[in-house]
Amino acid sequence: MAISQLVWLRNDIRLNDHPAINLAQQDDDIALVVCLTPEQWQEHNESPAKNALRFELITELQQQAHKLGIPCHILKLKRFSDCPKAIADLCLEHHYTTVWWQNELPIHEAQRDERTAQYLDKVGVTTRRFAPDLIVSEPVLNQQGQPFKVFTPFYKRWLSTLSANITPPYECPNNQENSKSLPSELKLYDKEDSYRQDLWPADYQIIKEKLWHFCHHKEADYDELRDFPAKPNTSTLSPYLALGAIGPRECLEAIIHTSGDNERDWHGSVWLKELAWRDFYKQLMGHFPDLSKSLPFKPETQHIVWNHNDKAFKDWCEGNTGFPIVDAAMRQLNQTGWMHNRLRMITASFLTKLLFIDWREGEKYFMEKLIDGEFSANNGGWQWSASTGCDAAPYFRVFNPTRQSERFDPEGEFIKRFVPELSSLTAKQIHDPSDLHRRQYQYPRPIIDYKKARQYAISAFDDLKGQ
Numbered sequence: 001m002a003i004s005q006l007v008w009l010r011n012d013i014r015l016n017d018h019p020a021i022n023l024a025q026q027d028d029d030i031a032l033v034v035c036l037t038p039e040q041w042q043e044h045n046e047s048p049a050k051n052a053l054r055f056e057l058i059t060e061l062q063q064q065a066h067k068l069g070i071p072c073h074i075l076k077l078k079r080f081s082d083c084p085k086a087i088a089d090l091c092l093e094h095h096y097t098t099v100w101w102q103n104e105l106p107i108h109e110a111q112r113d114e115r116t117a118q119y120l121d122k123v124g125v126t127t128r129r130f131a132p133d134l135i136v137s138e139p140v141l142n143q144q145g146q147p148f149k150v151f152t153p154f155y156k157r158w159l160s161t162l163s164a165n166i167t168p169p170y171e172c173p174n175n176q177e178n179s180k181s182l183p184s185e186l187k188l189y190d191k192e193d194s195y196r197q198d199l200w201p202a203d204y205q206i207i208k209e210k211l212w213h214f215c216h217h218k219e220a221d222y223d224e225l226r227d228f229p230a231k232p233n234t235s236t237l238s239p240y241l242a243l244g245a246i247g248p249r250e251c252l253e254a255i256i257h258t259s260g261d262n263e264r265d266w267h268g269s270v271w272l273k274e275l276a277w278r279d280f281y282k283q284l285m286g287h288f289p290d291l292s293k294s295l296p297f298k299p300e301t302q303h304i305v306w307n308h309n310d311k312a313f314k315d316w317c318e319g320n321t322g323f324p325i326v327d328a329a330m331r332q333l334n335q336t337g338w339m340h341n342r343l344r345m346i347t348a349s350f351l352t353k354l355l356f357i358d359w360r361e362g363e364k365y366f367m368e369k370l371i372d373g374e375f376s377a378n379n380g381g382w383q384w385s386a387s388t389g390c391d392a393a394p395y396f397r398v399f400n401p402t403r404q405s406e407r408f409d410p411e412g413e414f415i416k417r418f419v420p421e422l423s424s425l426t427a428k429q430i431h432d433p434s435d436l437h438r439r440q441y442q443y444p445r446p447i448i449d450y451k452k453a454r455q456y457a458i459s460a461f462d463d464l465k466g467q
Ligand SMILES: Cc1cc2nc3c(=O)[nH]c(=O)nc-3n(C[C@H](O)[C@H](O)[C@H](O)COP(=O)(O)OP(=O)(O)OC[C@H]3O[C@@H](n4cnc5c(N)ncnc54)[C@H](O)[C@@H]3O)c2cc1C
Pocket: 226, 234, 235, 236, 237, 238, 239, 241, 242, 274, 275, 277, 278, 279, 281, 339, 340, 341, 342, 344, 345, 348, 366, 370, 372, 373, 374, 375, 377, 378, 379, 380, 381, 382, 385
């Protein structure tokens, strides 16, 4: 039987819980396509580690699809602008009549989708486009039909929208016995040193087990324990969510299953609330295209004159600031491609408020290193930390790295893991080592004076008043 339906996968690299795959297969047999656009990804600062995981997932998916008799084409292109013609040519060559996909919201992705739909229309191929791959895909709007600019009311509306439209995960596609699938033959990339396959395996079964294990064993205490980076109390599913290896309805199903299907129970899940932050930042990208253009959400903060200090930026990137918690965090990022959320807040506050370096520098560095780099969440996190963003931290809230360290890594366990030169210090000494210890262990002196740096940042924001 000829295949007539083509499903285009992007940051939704999975077969399970995929609305386009599921619904397309109800019409006819399907094929899949993935477009590799390395030049574009590089321009978006996507990290080698994230690309390596992406390639591993695509390879794994292609093999799974092959077993089901579903062909999976991989188009090696350069940029998003190459997609419209390449997809159209593929359709004409294989007689695919309809292309299905889930829309993406950042500006370049949205333009790519629009141009592809127009191109396909011209060559007589139909498109079936779905809402973005979120827990609540439809725009969550206030009573005036406007986007929310504050998270809490967004979250209330998001929860009620969700309750009214709970959908179970879409099932894995059926076996297409009569179709001939293309055998996997592509070598997608050279092994990347920065990709820690031991930490982030591209195995769909393991990913699913990780989700259920977290929901069964950690989710209930998540609120209380999530802020301590030495302990594995968060899900560490972010790399898989960023590439869509796990579906939003799968996460919701696991939460409801473990918290109880009474609305009162699962509405109380703090982990669900974190997933709502992800939706919030994604939806903001769609409503406010300026966010995709490196502009601050609060226009007045455009006037801030940030410091240019290459040496301090380098020290921050390499984990040599002389603040052990900041250095441990940055070394975690550099060595594993991931950083704990509390530490992302501490390091981002350090860069933007204490070094007073432009948040866009930090945003770019994170994207270049993170295996879970997700434009919307990263931009949201950086603008939150720099107090330039939507529902951001108030500008006078400047994290004290030493206090944060004492509070969230009280024994210095996390610091010792990534700053081993300090491992012989006691819990009392490690958060702010003495000059003697710094010399003895060749650990740098603090590159800033916290009190002075804090005051500088607050005055700079104060000066914006009336702009
Ligand atoms: C400066 C800064 C940059 C960040 N950059 C990214 C990024 O590039 N990619 C990314 O996925 N997250 C980013 N975050 C959010 C958060 O730090 C990570 O999602 C989280 O640490 C991932 O670990 P986890 O999977 O164990 O999260 P969990 O605590 O288990 O949370 C579950 C999921 O919810 C989502 N989530 C949690 N917190 C947030 C949040 N504050 N904003 C948006 N989504 C959230 C993530 O998808 C996460 O995997 C950033 C935060 C800050 C402060």
